[in-house]
Structure formats: structure tokens, C-alpha cells
Amino acid sequence: MTLVIPTFNEADNIPELLDRITAAVPPGREITVLFVDDSTDDTPEIIEKEALRTPLEVSVHHRAVPVGGLGGAVMEGIDRSGSRWVVVMDADLQHPPALLPELIARGEETGAELVVASRYAGGGDRSGLANRYRVLVSGASTSAAKLLFPKVLREVTDPMSGYFAIRREAIGRAQGPGAPRPLGYKILLELIVRCRPRSVAEVPYDFGVRHAGESKSTVREGLRFLRHLIRLRTTSGTPSRALAFGAIGLSGFLPNLALLWFLTRTTGLHHTAAEVIANQAGMVWNFVLIELLLYRGRKQMGPRARLLSFVALANLDLVARIPLTLLLVSGLGLTPVPATALAMVLVFALRFLCVDRFLYR
Structure with missing residues (x-):
């Protein structure tokens, strides 16, 4: 012994x-x-x-x-x-x-x-x-x-x-x-x-x-x-990382909503512009948590390049979701709610794969 x-x-x-x-x-x-x-x-x-x-x-x-x-x-x-x-x-x-x-x-x-x-x-x-x-x-x-x-x-x-x-x-x-x-x-x-x-x-x-x-x-x-x-x-597998990625993404609603409330209540900014700014805050929040908790030690780009790439992917997520939803409604005959849910799942999966396989490969 x-x-x-x-x-x-x-x-x-x-x-x-x-x-x-x-x-x-x-x-x-x-x-x-x-x-x-x-x-x-x-x-x-x-x-x-x-x-x-x-x-x-x-x-x-x-x-x-x-x-x-x-x-x-x-x-x-x-x-x-x-x-x-x-x-x-x-x-x-x-x-x-x-x-x-x-x-x-x-x-x-x-x-x-x-x-x-x-x-x-x-x-x-x-x-x-x-x-x-x-x-x-x-x-x-x-x-x-x-x-x-x-x-x-x-x-x-x-x-x-x-x-x-x-x-x-x-x-x-x-x-x-x-x-x-x-x-x-x-x-x-x-x-x-x-x-x-x-x-x-x-x-x-x-x-x-x-x-x-x-x-x-x-x-x-x-x-x-x-x-x-x-x-x-x-590190036990891609599905586990995807779940953690999704949980971190959900947590981004907290700073998003907090900043949206602040901008609309104190600055008089229109809610559309405030939402765009608040959404960026949520993206930065998600990026920081992903860096610290999920992909620590898997960084090949510089921090600025990673941040800009992550924000670009997150914004493309928003841009892609609306036309994809319209396609599911008009092309497959889905009603708006399930079409939106399916579009969110597909776009999330695509964004996760881009982050997991390319940004932090």
C-alpha cells in the first residue's frame, strides 16, 4: 500500500x-x-x-x-x-x-x-x-x-x-x-x-x-x-458541451433584459434600438462565460478575433432565423409557432457547431 x-x-x-x-x-x-x-x-x-x-x-x-x-x-x-x-x-x-x-x-x-x-x-x-x-x-x-x-x-x-x-x-x-x-x-x-x-x-x-x-x-x-x-x-462529449452551451446562452437573457430596461427607462431610446444594444451585451456575457467555463484551454485565435467572430455568429443567428421561419411556414406548411421553434433549434445547432468545430477547434 x-x-x-x-x-x-x-x-x-x-x-x-x-x-x-x-x-x-x-x-x-x-x-x-x-x-x-x-x-x-x-x-x-x-x-x-x-x-x-x-x-x-x-x-x-x-x-x-x-x-x-x-x-x-x-x-x-x-x-x-x-x-x-x-x-x-x-x-x-x-x-x-x-x-x-x-x-x-x-x-x-x-x-x-x-x-x-x-x-x-x-x-x-x-x-x-x-x-x-x-x-x-x-x-x-x-x-x-x-x-x-x-x-x-x-x-x-x-x-x-x-x-x-x-x-x-x-x-x-x-x-x-x-x-x-x-x-x-x-x-x-x-x-x-x-x-x-x-x-x-x-x-x-x-x-x-x-x-x-x-x-x-x-x-x-x-x-x-x-x-x-x-x-x-x-469534456465527456459533444452533447454535453451543447447542453452547457445552451445553458450559457439562456443566461445571456439576464444582462440583455437588464440593459434593455435601463436604456428604455432612463435614456428614452426607442425599444428597437435599445434591443439591438442590449442583445450585444448578452452576447458579450455569453462569450465571457464560454471562454472561462466551456472552452478554457481550447483557444487558437487571439481574444479579439474570438470575440468578433462570436458576435458575428450570434448576429447571423438573428438574421437567419426570420427567413428560415418564413421558409418553414410557406414551404412546409407549418404554423408560425412550431416553425419558429424549429428554426431556433436549427440555427442554435448550426451556431454551436460553428463555435465548437471552428472557433474553438
């Missing part, structure tokens, strides 16, 4: 953490403890010092460039391990090391490829979350993940857990374009979606209070998680 522990400025936690891991490992159990460190303090030096007094095999790999955040550190640790089971846990002692033997035992007993230490399974507890804000964020993140991935997460109550054991064969299943590409500190969801473990088991646990140091859960990390969640959903 390899225990992978990502660290970022956790120097004060290392001595106690290694003491508890040593006490938790039963006699005869072979275990390698691998710290993958992104610290800017003396954490790697403390690990090396404490490893000398620890009866376990302990090593530290310090990354000069922390690619992918803590999730990237976990994946690098997994790549460096060669054991049948890999266990991942944090260094802040909110994950109890005493649970290590039970995680592996549950996997061996059930034949599961993934065993998750869950705060939400029967008997689990999340009281170690620092405040109501973190409780709210944790619950909202879990709900969002399960909403977007209902099938793959049906057996998992805590997809945001940072404490789990996974078999080597499950990790090796995700290769090439489907290989994990972590972003931020939530790696379990990435592994479930990319690796699709054939069976999952859970072990409830009490999420403890941080022993020392500061939490890595920040607003910035929350935004990275949201972006990562959308990327995971949309």
Missing part, C-alpha cells in the same frame, strides 16, 4: 501525523508514505527529519512547479507509486489515520475498486468543517456534483472527500484523452469520472478539526472547483 499525502505549508502537522500513521498501521502491513509537496515553507525539511525516527518507509517529493494544485500533487504521487492499493489523505489530521486499515479491509472484503471515507454515510460526521460558510460550500459542492453526474456518483455519498483508497487497475483504466487532468484540490471526483471504478464502497468517518495551519478552502479554490466541474461535464 502507498499512502500519498499532498502538502502545502503543513510543517507543524508532520510530526503528529507520522506518529498517528505509525500507530494505525498493523504489524506486518507493508506501507510506503509518499509526501508530494508544493510548500513554500520548511515542510519538506521537516518531513525528511521526521522520517529518520519513523519505522515506516517515508519519502518526500518537492515539486518546483505545482501543476494542477493539490489534485496535481495527488496524481503525481499516484504515478510514482507501484503498489496495488493507493490511499490518499490530507496532512492536516482532519482525516483520521486510524481509519487506514479499515479502508483497505473494506476494499478487500467487498472487491471494490474504490473505497471512500465519507462524512455523509451513516455514522459519518462533518463537524470539523470550520464554520457555516464551509458547511454550506461543502454541501453545495456535493449537490452540484451529484446533479451533474447522477449515474457515476449514485454509490458515492461524499464525492468531495479527500480521503479514499483506490486500486491500481482502476487508475490504469483512464489513459490518453480520458486521463485525469486535475485542477485544484478536489481529486476524487476527477478519478471517479475518468476512471469509472467498477464498484465503490464507503467507510463513514468523523471529519476532525484541523491540527495546525490554515485551510486551503478559499473562494478562489471554490471558483476553480466550479470551473473544473463544468470542464469534467463538458
Whole structure:
């Protein structure tokens, strides 16, 4: 078994953490403890010092460039391990090391490829979350993940857990374009979606209070998680990207209507001219969200060229819809409502394909 522990400025936690891991490992159990460190303090030096007094095999790999955040550190640790089971846990002692033997035992007993230490399974507890804000964020993140991935997460109550054991064969299943590409500190969801473990088991646990140091859960990390969640959903295929594209398009009605209200109420501008201007605001809104959430990392043109191309496509959408509707009414004999609906679907599909295949190819 390899225990992978990502660290970022956790120097004060290392001595106690290694003491508890040593006490938790039963006699005869072979275990390698691998710290993958992104610290800017003396954490790697403390690990090396404490490893000398620890009866376990302990090593530290310090990354000069922390690619992918803590999730990237976990994946690098997994790549460096060669054991049948890999266990991942944090260094802040909110994950109890005493649970290590039970995680592996549950996997061996059930034949599961993934065993998750869950705060939400029967008997689990999340009281170690620092405040109501973190409780709210944790619950909202879990709900969002399960909403977007209902099938793959049906057996998992805590997809945001940072404490789990996974078999080597499950990790090796995700290769090439489907290989994990972590972003931020939530790696379990990435592994479930990319690796699709054939069976999952859970072990409830009490999420403890941080022993020392500061939490890595920040607003910035929350935004990275949201972006990562959308990327995971949309990289699973063209239909998923099309749904996300449509949802972003619908959200553009908010700035459109807000600016239309402002222009007609405060400037006296005619509603037709106001609608044209407001429509451009909605297009820019959509462009920004698509850039940040949907096609991040798939940009070959410059930003100005992308914006102008996107706005041109959106305006062509409006121009093409009216004659297409007339054609459907006069040529196919449809009534105006279904003709308009069909025209909207066809034009949307054409615009999505232009954006997906050419603008962000």
C-alpha cells in the first residue's frame, strides 16, 4: 500500500501525523508514505527529519512547479507509486489515520475498486468543517456534483472527500484523452469520472478539526472547483458541451433584459434600438462565460478575433432565423409557432457547431 499525502505549508502537522500513521498501521502491513509537496515553507525539511525516527518507509517529493494544485500533487504521487492499493489523505489530521486499515479491509472484503471515507454515510460526521460558510460550500459542492453526474456518483455519498483508497487497475483504466487532468484540490471526483471504478464502497468517518495551519478552502479554490466541474461535464462529449452551451446562452437573457430596461427607462431610446444594444451585451456575457467555463484551454485565435467572430455568429443567428421561419411556414406548411421553434433549434445547432468545430477547434 502507498499512502500519498499532498502538502502545502503543513510543517507543524508532520510530526503528529507520522506518529498517528505509525500507530494505525498493523504489524506486518507493508506501507510506503509518499509526501508530494508544493510548500513554500520548511515542510519538506521537516518531513525528511521526521522520517529518520519513523519505522515506516517515508519519502518526500518537492515539486518546483505545482501543476494542477493539490489534485496535481495527488496524481503525481499516484504515478510514482507501484503498489496495488493507493490511499490518499490530507496532512492536516482532519482525516483520521486510524481509519487506514479499515479502508483497505473494506476494499478487500467487498472487491471494490474504490473505497471512500465519507462524512455523509451513516455514522459519518462533518463537524470539523470550520464554520457555516464551509458547511454550506461543502454541501453545495456535493449537490452540484451529484446533479451533474447522477449515474457515476449514485454509490458515492461524499464525492468531495479527500480521503479514499483506490486500486491500481482502476487508475490504469483512464489513459490518453480520458486521463485525469486535475485542477485544484478536489481529486476524487476527477478519478471517479475518468476512471469509472467498477464498484465503490464507503467507510463513514468523523471529519476532525484541523491540527495546525490554515485551510486551503478559499473562494478562489471554490471558483476553480466550479470551473473544473463544468470542464469534467463538458469534456465527456459533444452533447454535453451543447447542453452547457445552451445553458450559457439562456443566461445571456439576464444582462440583455437588464440593459434593455435601463436604456428604455432612463435614456428614452426607442425599444428597437435599445434591443439591438442590449442583445450585444448578452452576447458579450455569453462569450465571457464560454471562454472561462466551456472552452478554457481550447483557444487558437487571439481574444479579439474570438470575440468578433462570436458576435458575428450570434448576429447571423438573428438574421437567419426570420427567413428560415418564413421558409418553414410557406414551404412546409407549418404554423408560425412550431416553425419558429424549429428554426431556433436549427440555427442554435448550426451556431454551436460553428463555435465548437471552428472557433474553438
